[in-house]
Amino acid sequence: MAHYLDYSTHRKNLENGETTSVATVQGFLDAIVAKQNLNIFLEVFAQEALQKAAEVDAKIANKTAGKLAGMVVALKDNICYKGHKVSGSSKILEGFESVYSATATERLLAEDAIIIGRTNCDEFAMGSSNENSAYGKVLNPLNTELVPGGSSGGSAAAVAAGLCHAALGSDTGGSIRQPASFCGVAGLRPSYGRISRHGLLAFASSMDQIGPITTNIFDAALLLEVISGKDEYDSTVSTKAVPAYSQELASNEKYKIAYLGDCISNDGVDKEIQNRFSEIMEGLSADGFSFYDTTFPYLDYVVPTYYVLATAEASSNLGRYAGMTYGYRAKYTENLDDLIIKSRTEGFGAEVKRRIIMGTFVLSEGYYDAWYTKAMKVRRMIADYTHKMLQEHDFIMLPTTPTTAFKIGQNTGDPIAMYLADIFTIQSALAGVPSISLPLGQHSNGMPFGIQLIGRKFDESRMLAFSELMMQKFGK
């Protein structure tokens, strides 16, 4: 298999006959088998992908191929694909087959992408290490003793391990960007409302977003332009026109960039990540970009605010998994209450239960105002402040994660430590603005780490153009 640079190169190779989609898919299928130990895929659609590849090859020969013809994509196991299983990596949906496709899936297929399989993730996208899957943990392809990050750990690992060209993940508080950082790939969380959530298993509806995980910015831009845009099935999706992001990657603007000096130099942030961050700042400054040391007074509140709101919404969103109309149903139950309780007790994993209980608590009578209402207010303040920072600057630059990938099992006994791994990724999720993790760091411990950009709402165009520039200048 020819070394994959980006989709435009691959497309040329397909068009000039240097390779075929069938050969490409076969190559990936072989690689998937070779790396089975990583536990990345919950299911591989081998025959179907090969068949689709043959069709794509024919279309390419006929010059009728779509924008993504032959791009081999993996779906996180919380994105529906008609006639295929989807489980959210949960036992409670074991064997459940979706009767419809997510809008994002439909749009991929309409442009002739090839869906190769569904990837493991934290159960219902709840987790930062991919250790919360009912189907076993995913290993980091760069070091199998480490986690790949989560919750889209399988998707990030699949791209990093070369098992597909790109993958879709979902990001509620960092679930695309954090694993992208841990696996050394690019992970984009679009603005809230950019991509339809129709067909995405809901975790926290007010923050969930689908996004691409790729090896390069062009592919992220291309995928984004294909799957974004209005959708009659989702009332929260924006009707804003979708730019041709992949054609707008050149930029001559000298941006104004905010960074949080206090926070970068905090002891909790790995020294080498601090150094790399400074190095990139200096390099960009030398090129005429201006940096502003800014404060974000609510940093201490982002994690608690996020966990109150996300768990509240999750406790409601996951109510439907009750052993009634579909999914896992407990055997030997006495009555309706017993059936619901046992099905959920047996079907959900520990972390999901923890969050449902927490969410139920913060919404309950007598506690609602102290927790949920207050968190909503703080969210508003965080969002307002973030928008203000982004009015005064073009971007906010942050590390994606305070550390590189941690050891499997290291944080499982300490949920708070696990939750704090999300500290840099939550701000943009609460504010609904786009952000991207760029694979620009390489630690002496052998592991990669990401540098994150946060952009203005629906300004993915400039964020991707700046990302491309940074990748050109500082990437491998």
Place this chain on the structure above:
Amino acid sequence: MSSTTTPTNKYEVVIGLEVHCQLLTESKAFSTDPYLYGSEANTQVSPVSLGHPGTLPKPNLKALEYALKMGLACHCDIHEWTHFARKNYFYADLPKAYQVTQFTKPIATEGYITINLADGTEKNVKLDKIIMEEDSGKTQHDLDPFSSLIDLNRAGVPLIEVVSQPDLFAPEEAYQYLTELRRIVRYLGICDGNMEEGSLRCDANVSIRLKGTKVLNTRVEVKNLNSFRNVQRAIEYEMERQAIVYDNGGTVDGETRGFDPAKGETFMMRSKEMMNDYRYFPEPDIPPFVLTQDDITKVKKMLPELPRELHHRMVTEMALSTYDAGVITSEKSYADFYLTIINHTKNYKAAANWLNGPIRSYLNENALDFKDFKVTPEAIADLIKVVDENVISFSTASQKVFPELIAHPEIMDAMTIVNKLNLGQVGDDDLLITYIQEAIAKYPDKVAAYKNGQKGLIGLFMGEVMKKTGGKADPKKTNALLAAELEKA
């Protein structure tokens, strides 16, 4: 229930009603699934109704418009900024484990519904709010001996809930309120108001207090009352039950009760401790929506004439009696029929008489619904015309032509029947005078008696003329001509 005292006398009942009205939209509240009452179980469903993973709600704008109409018809404050909320609870027929409803930001608040009291006065019953929400599915406990069966056809059907303030003070007031509410939703065309099919459902919050006090004591919620009569009965039962509790020094618990129509009693369903904590919170899948003044004005313009306005117009402009206007406006279909008749005739009174007389009697005698009445209002207007023009008398019209019209509703004009049955009144002066003179000539002695003061004898001559005309002589005219001719004789 029996007791040695008659405890209810010293107490006054305080009632608030929560009425759910199923909206007559073509699709569900938050999906495009159709809904047809009576369809085979679980056929009116899609992944959205079934709460499949990844599905999202999409508000039905028609349902919002209907809710807005009701708010306007009930003089409510309409809120320009409103949003939905989730009410969370687990039940077999609630696939998402939450109901999308409205909580802190309903579409309409305050307002009132005017009812007539027994003493002839009117009362404005204050409303708390009107909200739009989705229905749950149905659990059938009695179709299978071993299982409860779930039908999700109804899941997601749009409802409005009209919540009154505790502003009703007698079972009869609750009855009047419900009647008026049903009349309004039917006039608006937003709900068929059929309690038997469950398209109108009522829960009653009932408490009692010592007469003359203004306290609101603990209320009991009586749920799932399926007829107007049962609402009244359940309240009456609760009044007595609670009175006995208080009289015996007890306290009424804030519980949820059901009503057993066979026994005429309420029974405990859920105690306060068993009440759900619904954990309401703003529905994140539906952005808050803004109704502009323009939207509100547009819907306001679409409102039909409401029954009370129509009643008023009938009494003041059409000079109908309060009784006639009351009967005609009681049902929208009657009122519409009436209004169509008077599009074709200005004889408002005759139109009312026809509707409240022969038409109602016919329907009552044959136990028919108004919707089964096939004679068109245009044909009735035509009948009124031929009577007014003295072609036939009212009794001929009602006894001969009307039954023929019922038998042949395809015949639209009364004259066809009049001619077919040869019923035309003889109104021609010359012809009538000829018959009159013949009659006078036949009874010279009676003419003399008449002239001597036996004025009643005119009936004899009348009968003679009628005989000659086969009963078709215009009685009014004949009478006048006869009197004149007799004077001359």
